[in-house]
Amino acid sequence: MCGIIGITSLPNNLREPIGKVVRRCLERLEYRGYDSVGIAVIKNNYIEVRKGKGKISEVNSRLNFDGVDGTTAMGHTRWATHGKPSDDNSHPHTDCSGTVAVIHNGIISNFLELKEELIKKGHVFKSETDTEIVAHLIEEYLKLGYRPFDAFKAALSKLRGAYAFVVAIAQEPNRLYFARNTSPLVIGIGNGTNFVASDIPAFLEYTNTVIVLRDGEYGYIEPGKVYIERNGVPINIEERIRLISWTPEMASKEGYPHFMLKEIHEQPLAINSTLAGIEEGAFNKVVNAILDSRKILIIGAGTSYHAGLVGDYLLTSMLGLDTHTLISSEYRKYLNAVNDGDTVIAISQSGETIDTLVAVRAFKERGAKIIAISNVIDSAIPRESNYVLYTRAGPEIGVAATKTFTTQLTVLTILALKIGVATGKLTTNEYRSAMDMIGKIPGLLQNVITKTEGKVKALSEHMSKKQSAYYLGRGIGVPLSMEGALKLKEIAYIHAEAYPAGESKHGPIALVEENYPVVFSILDDDNADAMLGNVMEMKARDAYIIGLVPDKYVGKFRELLNVTLEMPSIDYRVAPVIYIVPMQLLAYYTAVARGYDPDKPRNLAKTVTVE
């Protein structure tokens, strides 16, 4: 995801330099991406580009966007998908001559073949991005004598994928071309100044007259003109103009009231893209590194720590590896226990978590090999690690981790399975059937959301009046419960604790009284019967029991439970990815019922987040 903005204005129509206007619009788009930023302004016969890696405020102080003046400009704030965040990979991208500039949000799926063709024709590429080919493609058509609009259209017809573009061509200094296919794009019509942007709030400070583009539409803006067409047929602009009389601050949430709910619902998609983005080569290297090591340490903080515990459970119980998981800030305990030939798996969504980074450096110094699992390409921890596995969950704006947790679990589970088959602990058939199951997770997850969301919302009304709750599980259900409890704590501000279910009678049960909420994660594993005993213990104390139960055991448990959330009966090794979702929803809806904003829990911040 990236944010884009284009502005064309009559001379002296804006009260400040156009670069400053672009920068201000970009700040409102920062939620869409924040690893690098750039602007381009059309000058006489060439396009001036200033761009670099970093947050908008940092890059602005380095490159002085605010000082750039002109009448036609564009800006881009990036979230890396193809090519790491770097000065070269930042947008805008230009062609060989520097007279065509492009900014882009989305993915061009056929860019490799197009790139090869263009290289054969002598084009020189400066970046690793898919975007740059668009500039060269347009340059190619311009060389063939096409007029700029025709060159733009011809280039569009070559592209496949999901995209929104803005293109500047120096020979038409008052015009910006645009196109939308799947990725959002809106036009803002001002008095002598027109805008094109990823969303309305970007330019709302300047105009509230908008046209929302639909898929397949393209055209151009000039200071006093907007032209749109679709399949060569012009669109009646008048009919499409809307006045925005309310504050569209939620536009970026795509139909959800909070980022957290959006991100919970995005999980099937996020896991799909994590699966699609798996690089066998990187995995093989990591598997080999782990096979060569004596001891494995997994480190992480918060939710990443819980993901680590799930990975730990698989590596230890399924494969018998010597694995220890620790909270990053407690790394000193293991400092003397780690040597050459040990491996540390460092899990961090942002790749910048300072506690984890400090631990990574300390263990690295002791000679350990570091494997990073991160969601942010080329962030600090991946850079300082020997190997990297990326979860491709996209940017997570909600402070409570949701989709990054499930994608971390996906990566860890695949890693465990691959190690299993490499060591012979798993047969090829077992491996294949487990991998098939992982492929089905996005679909199963979607079903679980649809089936449980209504029930969970009703349950949250009850939960919202409670002061305290227990989350209990056994085996792989223990870290799962810990994560469920953390979610309730951090956004609904209800005290929640997780225990191994077998441990509850050794103390914690003393707190249980009538209507005390207890959430049981019951998996389809060897612990199901023991869990039945634990549920009965709680029943005997009149607790309010919520159970996540595989459908094949529903008959056995339903009578004992106040609320039954039916889960698919699947291999316990892949189940955590699905089981956590109703618990995320419970925390979310409970927070909403209590009148809190789940996106902004008090006292908490993400390591890298928009301000």
Add this chain to the structure above:
Amino acid sequence: MAYSREVIGVVLGGGRGTNMEPLTPYLEKPLIMVLGKPLIYYPVRNLAWLGLRNIYIISRNPLRISNELGHYFDKVSLESIGQRGDDINSALKMVNEITSKGTTIISFGDVVLPQEAYELALNSHVNSGKPVTVLMTPLSDLQGYFEVQINDDVLINKVSEHRAGYAWTGVLIAEKEFLTLLSEFNGDINETLKRFKGNVNTALWSGWFVDVSYPWDLLSTIRYLVSDLRETRISKDADVSPRAIIEGPVIIDEGARIDHGAIIRGPVYIGRNAYIGNNSIIRNNTSLEGEAVIGADAEITESLIGYRATVGRGSFIGSSVIGDESTVEPGVVTLNVLPSGIEVSHLSPVIVKGKQLAKLGAIVGPKARIGANTVIYPGTIIEHSKYIQPLSILK
């Protein structure tokens, strides 16, 4: 008008309201008063808060509706139109004739939502660039609701199956092309949605939502509406005894009189010229409509007391709806915990011995009279204008 850049609102207030019959012999469902305002005020208010300047209301009684609503909205041009035909489809078919070329927000007159839900829907619609947006909400029990199916196509079905899923909140935002087709298909929303396969946007609302179709839904409506109250507002024309106790957010409208020793424990609404007698207690989530009279020593909780209704001294009214101009004589007791086995999803639940039970008292039609010292069992419905002998036991 050649074209309109504006967003237009249409509120559908013409449903028969069959399930509301005990309360609606004299006035239609959209005009039932809750917190001093007719039900249909709430969707219109939400549209007005979005900045919409043209709002149309389609109903069976356009004159009465425009009389009731006219004075609340001075910046909005409200137009009240008579509905042709009986069902929701005929109303939906009419929407196309009303609207010009802009975007239209269609809203059910009997669904109460907070304003944020409307903002969310409109933002999502504008941002999606699609011709139609359906606002939906997850529910644990879809019985009686329009279910939204979003597998391959977005469809809206009325289902009676008990299962968790997504319900249509009665808010739909459409561009002209959708409305034109909707009218061609005689208001059949599913047929029209099918034509827009893959081009329908959905927005998910996670906060509260009440579809008022049964009398007891009014109780949830009050509960949610007063949950938004943050502070106490007492009209300067109200007469509140210095010895009355007022706790928590309470609205007391002009002319209301609170006598010595009364306790008002919010959130509570007390309508214009209502009277609350000595030492009575008005507990949370209660709405007393205009000119209602509560006798001394009475207790009211989680109830709607209609316009000009009277509750006699020493009565207890819990989780009940007392219709307009009806009289509850002294000493009447409503029992309000339903026995187990009764569906609880739409009713506010209580926990009794670890079991979740629904709370519902009596539904008393307008102009009824309940004799002194009567005991009314949970869930009893008393028809309008009916007279109940003193000392009755109503099961």
